[in-house]
Amino acid sequence: MSDLHVGSERADDAEAAAIERVLATTGPAVARVSARVTLGGMQATASRRHLLLPGLWALQDAVGWISPGGLNSLCLALGVPPAEGYGVATFYDLLRTERPSTTIERRCDDLACLLAIEPPIPTDVDAVESSPCLGQCDRGAASLIQTCGAPPRIETPDREPRVDAGPSPRLLRRALTGAVTSLADYRALGGFVALAAARTMGAEAVVDAVTAAGLRGRGGAAFPTGAKWRAVASETATEKHVVANADESEPGTFKDRVLMERDPFSLIEALAVAGFAVGARTGWIYVRGEYPEAYQRLVAALDESSAAGLLEGITIEIRRGAGAYICGEETALLESIEGYRGEPRNKPPYPTTHGLFGAPTVINNVETLINVLDIVEHGPDAWRSVGTHDSPGTRLLCLSGHVEHPGVYERPMGVRLADVIAEAGGVRGARPLQAVLLGGAAGAFVHPDQRDLELSFEAAHEAGVGLGSGVVMLFDDTVDLRAVVRRAARFFAHESCGQCVPCRVGTQRQVEVLTSERPDTALLDDLEQVMRDASICGLGHTASSLVRSARTLGVL
Amino acid sequence: MFGAGGGTSSYREIEDADVIVLWGSNAREAHPIFFHHVLAGLRKGASMYVVDPRRTASAAFADVWLGLDVGSDIALANGVAREIIAAGLVDREFIDAATDGFDELVTAVEPWTLDRTAAITGLPQLQIRDFAHAIGGARRLQLCWTLGITEHITAVDNVFALINLALLTGNVGRWGSGLVPLRGQNNVQGGGDMGAIPARLPGFADLTDASERAPFERMWQAAVPSRPGLHLSQMFEAMHSGSLRALWVIGENPADSEADGEHARAALGALDILVVQDLYLTRTAAMADVVFPAAAGWAETDGTVTNSERRVQRVRAAVAPPGQARDDLAIVFDLAAAFGHDWGAPNAETVWNEVRSLSRNHAGMSYQRLDTLGGLQWPCLDDDDLGAPFLHGRLWARPIEGPRAPLQCVEWQPPADALDEHFPLRLTTGRVLDGYNTGVQTARFPSPIRSGATLDLAAATAMRYAVDDGEVVRVVSRRGAIPMTVRIVESLPPDLAFTTFHFPEIADVNRLTADAWDPKSGTAEFKATAIRLESIDADTQGGRA
Amino acid sequence: MTIELRIDDAIVTAEQGDTIRDVAARHGVEIPTLCWAANLTPVNVCRLCVVEVEGSRPLVPACSRPVEADMVVSTNSHRVRTSRRMVLELLASSVDLDRAEPELLDQIEEYGARPERFAAGATKHAPVKQQDELYVRDYQRCVLCYKCVEACGDDAQHTFAISVAGRGFDAHISTEFDTALPDSACVYCGNCIAVCPTGALTPLTEFVRREAGEWRPDQQSVTRTVCAFCGVGCNLDLHVQDGEVVKVTSPADHDITQGNLCIKGRFGWQHLR
Known part of the structure; x- marks a missing residue:
């Protein structure tokens, strides 16, 4: 709601058509009833703001960039001030506000791809940019190709990655056999049984079951899911939301992508169960912008499920991220859906009371949500039958780096690190193992001496590492771990939202110190302390954890 | 309003309104900081209707913009009043207890069907109806207007028509409900309060009432004329007819600002003597026989001004006036001396204290209190009075205190300068x-x-x-x-x-x-x-x- | 509802909804702030006001965190001081603070910040933007406190001519596509200038004097008066140096303006010259 002053440029035909599609169901923020009457106002504007990111994507897809005319017309239609529209557009790597070369390759040079043996695939592109991890670490050196007039696509070596469901196949049960792309196939594999079961049990019983199962979040924070659900279920607000955090972007993580590409219906179903359980009538799936295939499969699965009348009581919207790691932080993700820059909120209050559009909101990672299907269908006791007492269930592990068979491995919680590595074929070329990275760029190195470590929340905590998002990245003896640390530092500097001083300047300074001949440890100490203590969100809190880990190992 | 001569509300109240109407007011541009309070109200969930022939910068923020035909305000207000009555949205208890003239108003607005209102205003019937229901359903209505209402030949009737809407729905005299005429200039309110209108003396005292004149005559030890003077339009008529021959213009530029400018300038040119007191050599000053260069009231002199929420605030001299420019007060005192009256040394505070001794509404507003309290809103009767955020709370006492508030039957008439085939x-x-x-x-x-x-x-x-x-x-x-x-x-x-x-x-x-x-x-x-x-x-x- | 909590060594009472900063200030405990202002919604981005709260792993921003019953707050612990010192070092090593509010310069002293430790680090480079006769925007002095964005946006003006654009260290304040200010939505209310704590935004009249070494706040008097234009009655503070008005502001604690003005109020005084 503003004066809404825009420059004189307007959308061209292709851009105008793109904007029209985004506004198809709502119409513009200001409706002209006659030459003498308009309807608009703060509510009309506020209720359309969430269409900003889809609108920007529509422009990007249509003409390859966000042109001044396209932005002006979109902003006029939505009632968004153009400066804010620009502020949002420039927040995301994949949205371009300068007319780009026709085809751009964003080539991953992040932790796993640094180690890739294959050279990058030659592509017919006009420009190459560096990209943070594209979540294709199981496939090898990956690129995201952005071509004007088309949605982005991924290029990887033509290699079939491992999908190994292990001794207790649950999460990967359906994904094992390849992609489940039709509702019929999904139902044949037991799909939508859990949702029916949930409805029979009743909402409260579902929350009870999830609580009794002891499910903890798989996104990195390990928060008890049942507690989160109960908090939202007990809110009396009429507006509530459930959100699937599918913005998987921790370097070395790709399990949620594999789930969504191969078993998209399960996420739709799980989100519907969550909505039913907590009394939310709207569900949102926020998919990472670098996952075009997962996005398309989810859209198709949602369309088919809705058309079949399976999603009664909940409306699900799928949103595409646009290249910003920080949007995996739950409150940044909410801001992004709402049409603002993906800047994390200060907490408290938490999303369970003040979430999406200020309403009580459950936000869960993809893997977490899909666990719910088994809990509801087979009961919490059956679900708890694998894993450890404090970390029940299975875990998806993303093996990458110098491992013989990269891929997603589903293993009971508490599995020995050495066993998973062995089952993945051990270190590639049987070279000596130098270190294992657990938890991604925000995680920590594990020395080969710690290969007996049990991968459970409690054992990892005791060892001073975190399971994070399930990253198990191997480094053989040829790797310069300092380069890995520098790359991780560069990642955080690139991905800092820029909101708070400790992280905005601190991540930059950390790169500078690490790049110097002999990194000054006093400066690293101080940077670590201010980022960990005074940053707004987890990005800053953990931006120095790999540095610390490397120093503990004596690498730095 | 109802004899008070000022807006009934404080700016702050609009932040607590649930329906805001800007009628003939483009506050976003003309009263930007008042509009900040409007914005605060909108952010708290108020809905806003902007009635203006133009889709102004203010209308851009509105839930509904109603672009009525220029000069059809009474038609719209009467049509809205009729719909409020017809739909049973009248605050019956308030009407019975605190107002006069309801039955007459019902009869007067009866012809203003939605159909006819739409025909005269150019607005769709549906939106007129919705507007009426929004006003009728408001718990706290703020009805604001500016010159879009008052620069018409039916200026006063336009205001009455709006007051009717507030009275019908009981939206006056309570926090958050009220009538807000936004003044165009920084001391229009104060000028009126100080008697700079033909029929009034300082404190809005009625010139024609001997008992109200008496304290002034005692204070000034002189007779005060009992006949109202001329207002601006009458002065120009008098200049044209030759009955007004000398004019002293203080801080006004009628050569540029008067309607039908050529005609007005001819009148100024025909005067025996024109004296202009201003900061600059305006077009009017350029025509003058004598020019008194004046200090800028707000930065080079001391005094008070009164804003649109009846708040009297201090202006203070921060810099010296340039060249020979002098404080308005000094010029007036010197002129008095030249006419043989020694008024002593000019001092803004002593003048103000004289006002306070004559105007009950200002009695509690010493310079010291104005300084420490950031201004005071009249009425402020004594040194313990913190002033009045809103007026007419008395209408909610049962029985009410003071006179009833009159509903006024007003009839629409089109603008005087009619459209025709030559001037379409x-x-x-x-x-x-x-x-x-x-x-x-x-x-x-x-x-x-x-x-x-x-x-x-x-x-x-x-x-x-x-x-x-x-x-x-x-x-x-x-x-x-x-x-x-x-x-x-x-x-x-x-x-x-x-x-x-x-x-x-x-x-x-x-x-x-x-x-x-x-x-x-x-x-x-x-x-x-x-x-x-x-x-x-x-x-x-x-x-x- | 009244609650009790501990701030440093004292048990204090507070109302539910008060922030830690509010309560501390009331009890004479000063907590430094940069991005906080009385007339703006706290954005808690500068992190200068962080304090230690028992039970919270990270430090918490005092400017926005509501107090809770039995909270135990340390406003000046070693951890707190280290974070503040580092925030100041990070800021002072990346932007030019020589025209910042005196409080900020005092804090650099008080916390022993040594920005020169990062002398080799990147700094914000931006040419001075003067695109009209009223404003100067010198973004190499910008600490990204968001105050200007808030004042232009939903805390006051609702014009939204500027926003934060870009990300990370490259984040900066911008109009859409860096459009020149006169072509943007800007209405020159100057409410951004009024809240800028570092001299990144100044009226041209002040900038010119500063560049010429003729800006002398210690020799300025401030006189409060009322704007001469429309009938709203905005309070103006006239800053006078050498017998001339050199700047106009409005008191942030006056309920008519809350420190905000329009173009006429903030710049219309120039007719005096």
Whole structure:
């Protein structure tokens, strides 16, 4: 709601058509009833703001960039001030506000791809940019190709990655056999049984079951899911939301992508169960912008499920991220859906009371949500039958780096690190193992001496590492771990939202110190302390954890 | 209002309103900081209706913009009143307990069906009905207006029509509910309060009432005339008729600002003596026999001004006036001395204390209290009184205190300057954000957004009259013609032209405006001029002048 | 509802909804702030006001965190001081603070910040933007406190001519596509200038004097008066140096303006010259 002053440029035909599609169901923020009457106002504007990111994507897809005319017309239609529209557009790597070369390759040079043996695939592109991890670490050196007039696509070596469901196949049960792309196939594999079961049990019983199962979040924070659900279920607000955090972007993580590409219906179903359980009538799936295939499969699965009348009581919207790691932080993700820059909120209050559009909101990672299907269908006791007492269930592990068979491995919680590595074929070329990275760029190195470590929340905590998002990245003896640390530092500097001083300047300074001949440890100490203590969100809190880990190992 | 002569609410109250109506007010540009309070109200969930022929900067923030035909305000208000009554949205208890004239009003507005209201205002019936229901359903209504209501020949009746809506729905005299006339100049309210209107003395005392005159006569030890003086429009008539021969103009630029400017300047030119007291050598000052260079009241002298929420606040001298410029008060005192009256040494505070001794409403407003309390809102009766955020709370006492509030039956009439085949286009005028009146002050700072005076038209209007964006056309009214540059805008409905009056040197708009005025207030109808457009090219090819 | 909590060594009472900063200030405990202002919604981005709260792993921003019953707050612990010192070092090593509010310069002293430790680090480079006769925007002095964005946006003006654009260290204040200010939505209310704590935004009249070494706040008097234009009655503080008005502001604690003005109020005084 503003004066809404825009420059004189307007959308061209292709851009105008793109904007029209985004506004198809709502119409513009200001409706002209006659030459003498308009309807608009703060509510009309506020209720359309969430269409900003889809609108920007529509422009990007249509003409390859966000042109001044396209932005002006979109902003006029939505009632968004153009400066804010620009502020949002420039927040995301994949949205371009300068007319780009026709085809751009964003080539991953992040932790796993640094180690890739294959050279990058030659592509017919006009420009190459560096990209943070594209979540294709199981496939090898990956690129995201952005071509004007088309949605982005991924290029990887033509290699079939491992999908190994292990001794207790649950999460990967359906994904094992390849992609489940039709509702019929999904139902044949037991799909939508859990949702029916949930409805029979009743909402409260579902929350009870999830609580009794002891499910903890798989996104990195390990928060008890049942507690989160109960908090939202007990809110009396009429507006509530459930959100699937599918913005998987921790370097070395790709399990949620594999789930969504191969078993998209399960996420739709799980989100519907969550909505039913907590009394939310709207569900949102926020998919990472670098996952075009997962996005398309989810859209198709949602369309088919809705058309079949399976999603009664909940409306699900799928949103595409646009290249910003920080949007995996739950409150940044909410801001992004709402049409603002993906800047994390200060907490408290938490999303369970003040979430999406200020309403009580459950936000869960993809893997977490899909666990719910088994809990509801087979009961919490059956679900708890694998894993450890404090970390029940299975875990998806993303093996990458110098491992013989990269891929997603589903293993009971508490599995020995050495066993998973062995089952993945051990270190590639049987070279000596130098270190294992657990938890991604925000995680920590594990020395080969710690290969007996049990991968459970409690054992990892005791060892001073975190399971994070399930990253198990191997480094053989040829790797310069300092380069890995520098790359991780560069990642955080690139991905800092820029909101708070400790992280905005601190991540930059950390790169500078690490790049110097002999990194000054006093400066690293101080940077670590201010980022960990005074940053707004987890990005800053953990931006120095790999540095610390490397120093503990004596690498730095 | 109801004899009080001031807005009933404080700015702060609009933040707690649930329905805000800006009627003939573009506060976003004309009262920007008041609009901040409006915005706070909107953020807290109020809905806003903007009634204005133009889709102004304020209307851009509205839930509903109602672009009524220029001068059809009474039609709309009466139609809304009828719908409020017909739909049973009247606050019956309040009407019975605190007002007079309800039955008469019911009869008077009965002809204003939605159908007829729509025909006169140009608004769709559905939106008129919705508007009525919004007002009728409001728990706390703030009804604000400015010169869009008062620069018409039915100025006072327009105001009555709006007051009716507030009274019908019980939206006055309570926190958050009220009537808010936004004053155009920083001390319009104070000027009126101090008696700078023909029938009043300081404190809004009635000049014609001997008992109200008496304290002044005692204080001044002189007889106070019992006959009201002339208002501005009457003065110009008197100048034309030759009965007014000498004029002393203080801080006003009528040579530029009067409607039908040519006519007005002729009147000024025919005076025996014209004295002008101003900061600058304005167009009026340039015509004067004597010019008193004056200090800037707000930065070079001490005193008080009163704002649109009846708040009296201090102005203070921060710098010395330039050259020979002097405090207005000093000039007046010296002139008195020249006439043989020794009023002593000029001092703003002693003058103010005299006001306080004569005006009960200001009695509690010592300089010291004004300083420490950041101003006080009248009435402020004594040194313990913190002033009144809103007026007429008395109407909610049962039984009410004081007189009942009268509902007034008012009848619509079209603007005096009628549209016809020779003058088919309506021109209305207004302020822009960075401009103020005739631009005497605002032309003297380098505004990056200064627009200049253009003749704004909707694209459809420009097409209809075959003129282009940027084209210079001759704008002709029944009184005169001036060249103006056309600008195509999106804020106007068809067949309405708009311009500002801040740039008389670029476009002497008041050569066009009509000096028809409201017999009750004396205000000229600046808002409704009938014009036609002529091509400058045609003129050079022998068209008529 | 009244609650009790501990701030440093004292048990204090507070109302539910008060922030830690509010309560501390009331009890004479000063907590430094940069991005906080009385007339703006706290954005808690500068992190200068962080304090230690028992039970919270990270430090918490005092400017926005509501107090809770039995909270135990340390406003000046070693951890707190280290974070503040580092925030100041990070800021002072990346932007030019020589025209910042005196409080900020005092804090650099008080916390022993040594920005020169990062002398080799990147700094914000931006040419001075003067695109009209009223404003100067010198973004190499910008600490990204968001105050200007808030004042232009939904805390006051609702014009939204500027926003934060870009990300991370490259984040900066911008109009859409860096459009020149006179072509943007800007209405020159100057409410951004009024809240800028570092001299990144100044009226041209002040900037010119500063560049010439003729800006002398210690020799300025401030007189409060009322704006001469419309009938709203905005309070103006006239800053006078050498017998001339050199700047106009409005008191942030006056309920009519809350420190905000329009173009006429903030710049219309120039007709006096």
